[in-house]
Amino acid sequence: MDEKNYLAEYINWRLTGVSNHEINNLIYLHFYFRSRERLNVKLFFEDFFVEIIDEKSLLLEDCDYDDLPDFGYYENKIKEEDNLPAKIVISEQENIENDLIIGLANSENFAYKDLYHSEYKKIEDFVTCNSGTKTEAQDVFQDGVMVLLEKIKTPGFNFTCRVGTYLYSCCKNIWLKQLQKNKRKIGEDFYEVYDCIEVDVFEEPEDYYEKLNEILSNLSESCLEIIKAFYYELKSWETIAQELGYTSANSAKNQKYKCLKRIVV
Numbered sequence: 001m002d003e004k005n006y007l008a009e010y011i012n013w014r015l016t017g018v019s020n021h022e023i024n025n026l027i028y029l030h031f032y033f034r035s036r037e038r039l040n041v042k043l044f045f046e047d048f049f050v051e052i053i054d055e056k057s058l059l060l061e062d063c064d065y066d067d068l069p070d071f072g073y074y075e076n077k078i079k080e081e082d083n084l085p086a087k088i089v090i091s092e093q094e095n096i097e098n099d100l101i102i103g104l105a106n107s108e109n110f111a112y113k114d115l116y117h118s119e120y121k122k123i124e125d126f127v128t129c130n131s132g133t134k135t136e137a138q139d140v141f142q143d144g145v146m147v148l149l150e151k152i153k154t155p156g157f158n159f160t161c162r163v164g165t166y167l168y169s170c171c172k173n174i175w176l177k178q179l180q181k182n183k184r185k186i187g188e189d190f191y192e193v194y195d196c197i198e199v200d201v202f203e204e205p206e207d208y209y210e211k212l213n214e215i216l217s218n219l220s221e222s223c224l225e226i227i228k229a230f231y232y233e234l235k236s237w238e239t240i241a242q243e244l245g246y247t248s249a250n251s252a253k254n255q256k257y258k259c260l261k262r263i264v265v
Contacts, residue, residue: 003257006264010231014154017202025263026231028212029224031204033232038146044109045145048116049138100163105152115145119164123171131184132175140178144171147201153234161197169196177203215263223259230256 010026013019019027103111120141127137147170151157159166178184205211219227222244229240237249246252 033228169199173201218262
């Protein structure tokens with residue numbers, strides 16, 4: 001087993017969705033780790049989702065398109081509020097975006113709050129104006145945040161749009177797939193609220209739960225921790241050794257290798 005190639009194949013899958021059979025079990029674990037991390041994301045955002053929801057009043061037929069708020073890009077907000085020259089506006093926008101990306105990569109609370117306040121309403125608008133409810137919008141938002149966080153932490157990934165545009169596009173993709181899966185159709189009055197781009201959102205394989213149980217039966221909790229830290233979270237060996245209590249980076253590497261042998265196809 002070539003560990004460097006194994007990591008490279010996994011990162012390539014995170015970027016493109018293309019994989020070979022050798023990393024199949026790691027992909028199953030990836031979705032398992034995502035589900036565990038999503039619980040943390042849910043705990044953070046649940047304080048924002050305190051409004052009591054009347055499911056019946058939030059269906060598509062009750063959505064008033066004329067009342068949707070106007071969310072402009074950061075650059076438009078800066079122009080209106082500060083009346084800055086164009087070059088300064090672009091620079092300020094880039095600084096805001098960079099701070100947000102770095103904050104999300106480091107799991108900073110301020111970044112999550114900024115993301116919620118600037119982007120959630122857009123996603124809620126899309127879901128509730130396309131056959132959904134606020135409860136479903138909250139779930140879709142959190143699923144989209146998980147995809148966004150994974151992409152930000154993946155080496156080689158670069159944004160070609162605003163963070164908010166990417167998140168909105170992920171959530172749109174997730175919601176449309178859910179509608180299709182549940183055989184809930186969007187009719188001719190399908191409503192697109194904001195600009196979006198084409199993004200791929202990778203889902204669990206069809207045999208995910210069956211295979212996952214088999215994989216988990218071969219791994220201890222300590223193995224799961226180190227595989228998650230190195231592959232899913234892409235942490236350095238020095239950080240892993242410190243956080244998981246190994247005497248050195250080499251000791252952590254050796255343990256990871258032993259664990260990896262249990263899942264390599």
